[in-house]
Amino acid sequence: xxxxxxxxxxxxxxxxxxxxxxxxxxxxxxxxxxxxxxxxxxxxxxxxxxxxxxxxxxxxxxxxxxxxxxxxxxxxxxxxxxxxxxxxxxxxxxxxxxxxxxxxxxxxxxxxxxxxxxxx
Amino acid sequence: xxxxxxxxxxxxxxxxxxxxxxxxxxxxxxxxxxxxxxxxxxxxxxxxxxxxxxxxxxxxxxxxxxxxxxxxxxxxxxxxxxxxxxxxxxxxxxxxxxxxxxxxxxxxxxxxxxxxxxxxxxxxxxxxxxxxxxxxxxxxxxxxxxxxxxxxxxxxxxxxxxxxxxxxxxxxxxxxxx
Numbered sequence: 001x002x003x004x005x006x007x008x009x010x011x012x013x014x015x016x017x018x019x020x021x022x023x024x025x026x027x028x029x030x031x032x033x034x035x036x037x038x039x040x041x042x043x044x045x046x047x048x049x050x051x052x053x054x055x056x057x058x059x060x061x062x063x064x065x066x067x068x069x070x071x072x073x074x075x076x077x078x079x080x081x082x083x084x085x086x087x088x089x090x091x092x093x094x095x096x097x098x099x100x101x102x103x104x105x106x107x108x109x110x111x112x113x114x115x116x117x118x119x120x
Numbered sequence: 121x122x123x124x125x126x127x128x129x130x131x132x133x134x135x136x137x138x139x140x141x142x143x144x145x146x147x148x149x150x151x152x153x154x155x156x157x158x159x160x161x162x163x164x165x166x167x168x169x170x171x172x173x174x175x176x177x178x179x180x181x182x183x184x185x186x187x188x189x190x191x192x193x194x195x196x197x198x199x200x201x202x203x204x205x206x207x208x209x210x211x212x213x214x215x216x217x218x219x220x221x222x223x224x225x226x227x228x229x230x231x232x233x234x235x236x237x238x239x240x241x242x243x244x245x246x247x248x249x250x251x252x253x254x255x256x257x258x259x260x261x262x263x264x265x266x267x268x269x270x271x272x273x274x275x276x277x278x279x280x281x282x283x284x285x286x287x288x289x290x291x292x293x294x295x296x297x298x
Contacts (some may be wrong), residue, residue, distance in 0.1 A: 002139050002167075003167075004162060005161070006160075006163055006167050007160045008154075009163070010159040010160045010163030010164075010222050011156040011157075011159060011160050012156075012161025013137070013159060013163075013222070014155050014156055014157070014158065014160075014163075014217065014218055014221055015152045015155045015156050016216070017132065017221060018132055018133060018151075018217050018221075019132050019152075019157050021130065021132050022144065024137065025130065025133065025134075025135050026135055029208075030135075031129045033129060033130050035130065035133075036130065036132065036188045038234075040226040040227070043227040044224060044226065044227045044230045044231065046227070047227035047228065047231050048227075048230075048231055048234065051231055051235070059216060061167075061223070062272075063168075064228075065163065065166075065167050066163055068149065068225070068227040068228075069163050069166060069167075069222070069225040069227065069228060070159040070160075070162070070163045070221065070222040070225075071213045071227070072225050072226035072227040072228075073132070073220075073221040073225070073226060074188040074191060074192060074224035074225060074226050074229060074252070074256055075131070075188075075191040075192050075194070075195035075216075075220040075221060075223070075224040075260075076130065076131055076132050076195070076216075076217075076220075076221060076224075077129045077190070077226060077256070078192040078195065078196075078256035078259065079195045079196065079199060079260050080129050080130055080131070081254050081256075081257050081293045082257050082260045082261055082264070083127070083128070083129045083195070084129060085130070085257075087127060090132055097253060097257075099278075100226070101249065101253065103231070104226055104227075104229075104230040104285060105230045105233060105234060107230075107232055108227070108230045108233075108234050112231075114145075
């Protein structure tokens with residue numbers, strides 16, 4: 001059952017990452033990977049909120065391991081960071097790495113705090 | 121080295137690359153379907169590793185660290201082969217966007233960092249944060265180097281059979297060993 005829930009969450013999360021990336025990247029011309037940053041920050045916010053919520057293992061498998069896990073990505077983020085550095089934009093690579101980590105951590109913390117405030 | 125199209129930054133979808141730009145409109149169901157299928161396989165592999173190597177709230181998340189760094193090694197190799205060699209059309213959406221995107225995770229990474237810091241293990245949180253970040257970028261670099269060798273080997277072999285001799289003759293006309 002857990003396997004099915006993880007699979008279901010990932011089957012939605014992975015294509016949603018691709019579609020979000022396309023939508024965000026089509027709105028600007030710079031090589032900066034705003035699309036990947038967007039999915040990673042949104043997924044971190046949702047997972048941060050989820051781990052503070054009184055939910056069972058089924059919901060965690062579906063939304064946490066499956067959906068948030070597949071919506072967010074480290075491989076794409078790592079590749080983009082190296083690519084930016086290689087293409088002569090070391091500053092942009094550093095900004096991407098630091099912004100992603102800081103915004104992701106901030107979003108996870110915000111999500112966690114919001115859930116705690118709501119459920120008490 | 122100059123190239124006609126800008127070099128890809130985003131391995132998932134780079135709209136400056138013509139093939140990426142047109143793929144969704146050309147085959148929306150197939151592209152999204154292989155991404156979903158790959159994402160399921162990757163997520164289940166990640167869940168398996170995480171279940172096999174659990175860690176306490178104050179501990180170093182070795183499972184997720186291993187997943188993210190190995191996923192970065194593989195995306196480096198995959199994209200090098202995709203850009204330098206010849207691969208079937210859905211290779212990038214299936215393996216890159218789907219399998220490796222679903223396998224690696226950014227959300228679990230930051231949530232684990234936050235959890236360790238909140239549990240009083242600030243040192244572990246910082247070590248995990250930095251080790252994953254540096255390990256990931258280094259892994260992409262190593263994977264890319266390995267993939268280039270592989271892609272060049274397969275690309276060169278296919279190039280010889282596909283284009284025949286004229287190009288090679290022209291190139292060797294000026295002083296190459298006969």
